[in-house]
Amino acid sequence: MKKRFTEEQIIGFLKEADSGLPVVELCRKLGFSDASYYKWKAKYGGMDVSEAKRLKALENENSQAQAFTGGCVARQCSSERRRLPKVVSPQQKREAVAVLKANWQLSERRCCGLMNISTSVLRYQARGDNNAALTERITTLAGQRRRFGYRRIHVLLLRRAGWVNVKRVYRLYFKAGLSVRRRLRKRIGMTERLPLLLPEQANYAWSMDFVHDRLADGRRIRCLNIVDDFTKESVAIEVDTSISGLRLGRVLDKVAQERPLPTMIRVDHGPEFTSLALDAWAAGRGVKLAFTQPGKPTQNAYIESFNGRFRDECLNDHLFSTLHEARYRIEAWRAQRTQRRTAQLQRQESPPKTAYQTAKSYIPPRL
Incomplete structure (x- = not known):
């Protein structure tokens, strides 16, 4: 998680939790995980208590002074103007x-x-509220999936509780105050967009890109994301402080032990992707490296879409203390997303369903 909150904001969050707001609701409202909250509490807990005591003492003195000077007059005026x-x-x-x-x-x-x-x-005659159990279930799912809206919560309820009306879920979701604050994106001027063709087979085209983040101590980490363009499956996520061209080749060879390599891999003009080591690896394996034009991220839209969801649901949701914790949580998120997407495609009759079933057995032709 990047440093998105100042120390004053963090102290304010701890004050809200101390005032009685549940930790799960506070984390969902402000967009961070409960692990981050407890780390902040351990670091800023003493400072929060001392400042809160001084502020409370000043407020008590101020309220006593106001009650002494104008409290009697206010009560007398209100009693005179009292009406039925x-x-x-x-x-x-x-x-x-x-x-x-x-x-x-x-x-x-x-x-x-x-x-x-x-x-x-x-x-x-008033009827009793029979939505308590459903509201509790929605609140529990919203606490586990902090970036899920009511539509995705409704999908989870269909899997676990059978048929539930989506309008009922919408009403209870917003009544409980679980609406997710949208993160505004930077507006980009209108430019000419090139069509991005969807492959007809799984394991035919992959996309690779890097995503950057920071640990709690300020160290930078890099996440190498590899996505199948046809199935949108996360093939692998490699996390480290530095990943070179030779490391890229070793990661792809490790993936090749479980599934065939693709015919082409779409990348940008990063120094790791244009290195001689990766070029020699691609030539030796018969894989074509397809480079996008500089400044045209829309030509690699599949991996850019995955990067946005990866940052929104995983990186922005956790504050990693160590590199080991970052690898563990990111791999758990990747496995959970793959399992969830596979279950979703098995319930829908669509071309990606066949692709998932044949992804590890299909060997694409070499160029």
Whole structure:
């Protein structure tokens, strides 16, 4: 996680948690994991307690002074201007109808006409709320998937609880205050877009790109993402402080032990991808390196889309203390995403379903 919050903001988050806000709800509201919260609490906990005590003492002195000077006057003015409450709510009108019927001996219809209330509203009996279990389940899933909206929460409910109306999930989701704050993207001017063709076979074309992040101590780490363009499957994610061209070749050879290498790999003009080591590796394996034009990330849209989801759901959600923790959490996220996508494609009759079944057995022709 990059340093997106200042020390003052972190102290404010801890104050909200101390005031009674659940940690899961606070993490989902502000977009960080519970592990990050407890690390901040261990680091800034003492500072928060001392400042809170001083602030509370000042507030008590201020409130006592205001109560001493103007409290009596305010209570006297409010008592003088006190009026009888208006009968506007349905429950107040029902009570007024009961008083009219008892004291004035009027009919029910006549009392309803005087109080402007229908007989159906008068005889209405409130039903108990049967959404408590579903709301609790939605809140639990939202705490586990902090960047999931109500549509993706609805998909998880369909898998676990059977049929649930999406409009009901929408109503309970927003009533519980679980809406996710959208992260605004930088607006880019209109440019000419080149078409990006979708491969017809799995393991025919892969895409590679790097994503950068920082550890808690400020050290930079690099994540090498490899994605199959046809199935959108995350083939591998290599995490380290530095990844050279030789390391790229070793990572791809490790992947080749589990599945065939593709015919082409789409990359940008990074120094690792244009190195002689990777070029020699590609020539020796019969793999073509397809380079995008400089400044044209849309020509490698599949990996760019994956990078955005990877940063939003994993990197921005965790504060990594060590390189080992970063590798463990990132690999767990990759395995969970692959499992979730495979289960989704098995329920849908679409071309990628066959691709997933034949991804490890199909050997593409060499160019």
